[in-house]
Amino acid sequence: MQSASAIALVGNPNVGKSVLFHRLTGAYVNVSNYPGTTVEVARAPARFDAAVDLVDTPGVLTLPARSDDERATMRALLYEPLQAVIQVGDAKNLRRTLTLTALLAELGIPAVLALNMHDEASARGVTVDAQALSEALAIPVVPTVATGGEGIAQLTRSLADARTLQPLLHYDGTAESALAEMAARIADLAPHPLLTARGLAILYLGQDSEVEAWLKEATGDAYTELASARDSAHAQGVTPAALAHERGEAAGTLATRVTKRTAQASPLLAHRVGQWIIHRVWAWPILLGVLFAVYEFVGVFGAGTLVALMENDLFGNVLNPVVTQFAHKYISVPWLADLLVGQYGLWTMGMTYALALILPIVTTFFIAFGLLEDSGYFARLSVLANRLFKLIGLNGRAVLPMVLGLGCVTMATLTTRILHSPRERLITIFLMALAIPCSAQLGVVLGLLGGISFSALLVWVVSMVAVLMLAGFLAAKLIPGRRIPLVTEMPPIRLPLMGNVAKKTVGRLKWYLIEVIPLFLLGTLIMFLLDRFGALPAIIRAGEPLVSGWLGLPPEASAAFVMGFLRRDFGATGLFAMSHQLSPIQAVVGMVTITLFVPCIASVMMIIKEQGMKVTAAMLALIIPFAFLIGGILNHLLRAVWGAGA
Secondary structure (H helix, E strand, O other): OOOOEEEEEEEOOOOOHHHHHHHHHOOOOEEEEOOOOOOEEEEEEEOOEEEEEEEEOOOOOOOOOOOHHHHHHHHHHHHOOEEEEEEEEEOOOHHHHHHHHHHHHHHOOEEEEEEEOHHHHHHOOEEEOHHHHHHHHOOOEEEEEOOOOEOHHHHHHHHHHOEEOOOOOOOOHHHHHHHHHHHHHHHHHOOOOOOOHHHHHHHHHOOOHHHHHHHHHHHHHHHHHHHHHHHHHHHOOOOHHHHHHHHHHHHHHHHHHHEEEOOOOOOOHHHHHHHHHOOOOOHHHHHHHHHHHHHHHHHHHHHHHHHHHHHHHHHHHHHHHHHHHHHHHHOOOHHHHHHHHOOOOHHHHHHHHHHHHHHHHHHHHHHHHHHHHHHOHHHHHHHHHHHHHHOOOOOHHHHHHHHHHOOOHHHHHHHHHHOOOHHHHHHHHHHHHHHOOOHHHHHHHHHHHHHHOHHHHHHHHHHHHHHHHHHHHHHHHHOOOOOOOOOOOOOOOOOOOHHHHHHHHHHHHHHHHHHHHHHHHHHHHHHHHHHHOOHHHHHHHHHHHHHHHOOOOOHHHHHHHHHHHHOHHHHHHHHHHOHHHOOHHHHHHHHHHHHHOOOOHHHHHHHHHHHOHHHHHHHHHHHHHHHHHHHHHHHHHHHHHHOOOO
């Protein structure tokens, strides 16, 4: 529930907003989708006033909004009951900070500027005269080091003196005239309780979709007057780019006036590490090392060691026997007991999957994500992978969901929220659902094919990469929209603050427990009903001709594909158990097909949550026949090359 008053933290990406947010709020954090978006926003009562909520908005590269992150921030400015804004800026890059400040000044929001990371600026020979900057902006300017807690008390006190920013510039005559006309109409038709009509006019002129939606709702039929005024301004050459350029020039002039540069001391170790990470030679071994570390932590430790402890030792040996004994003793209706503790029981499958299988993976994933996020490495990872992902219609930000999908596709689906556009999220989720095996399934594949021959394993790897690239290329061509170029800030590499990582992990785990567990229970109930009314065995029997004919597998392999829907490694394990019946060709074809087959039920439920039922149904309707098509083609191709007896 929102408080009657809120303060939003606004700033560019990688300026320390989240660290500052946790300094100002303490332990309790509510992380959830921001209304009207799929973007996560943290909200918590302020330490200095429990009646005030602090809202940690996503980082914005620019306004008017272009990405989902920027749209979420714009929604906060439009709809939150804000009493003030804390703009968090980077003392090392004052021009970029003040470019956003110039727009906040136009919006007329009471503000305080937290000039963060001034220790890093000093280490680079940059000193900002905070007093002179405060006088120029007419608001409090507080130097802070959020990671060390410096300046936090002064920042808290300065909120009482938050004032409307002094405008940094006036635009040229044509632009001023067009903005004045549009602002007058907005003030008359749809006055905002906080934002100025002039600021709304600037954003509307820049075709900010959130401002457009708000104005349409507020003005009703009179909206056409605003649209006409905007068209007229564009015809006169008053464009968003021109206005942004003028703001940038004004910000640069002010930044130069209040900044003093001295001889830089020897580079910080973190600075040197940051240079190595983007070095044309050292970048790649470092990248492979980071990806391997993430995979080992999430895919091996989380999905292997922790899952084994939870699934086998805690649930398998302790909790499940106790719950099963209780159900059989106290529940007299057989089918009801079966619903709770049967093969497709709400406890033995639903809760066991959610808590014993997925929770350890989720926890390690959120820790790994938080470490990458806070260290500044994620931006570099995106840049390094950008060229490869360009071939499949994505940019480098998609690399992290893809890599983490090797640990758990379910949680990797969640991370696609970091991508800027719905198109990118859709393509990435589709590719992960189609061709990215989770760690458990990958282990079974390596165990089966590696035991046959290296060439068998190589065929599987080449097939997966070829399908991934082909499917990505076709999806990029067929799905409407354009590829968004990678635009990201290169923040300095810094040691993650473990307290901050821990708090964000706890907040995200709370979201998981509240919102995702019901999806597991619903999916389990569906499987129980299919089995109860005989549909599940019928599905297995119906698939036997396709499996044995087109794929060339034993008829019994049909059951593996149904079990693969419940959990990916179940299907692969079913084929592994039949390994004595499979020829090398059958083993390769079976593993390729089961890898391309539908993701597990947990992943499907997550896709439904992220993309909706219609998109998920269409995705499954495409993936299922595609998997069998590729499997059959591979079967006939390998038999033609290696011979039917191979």
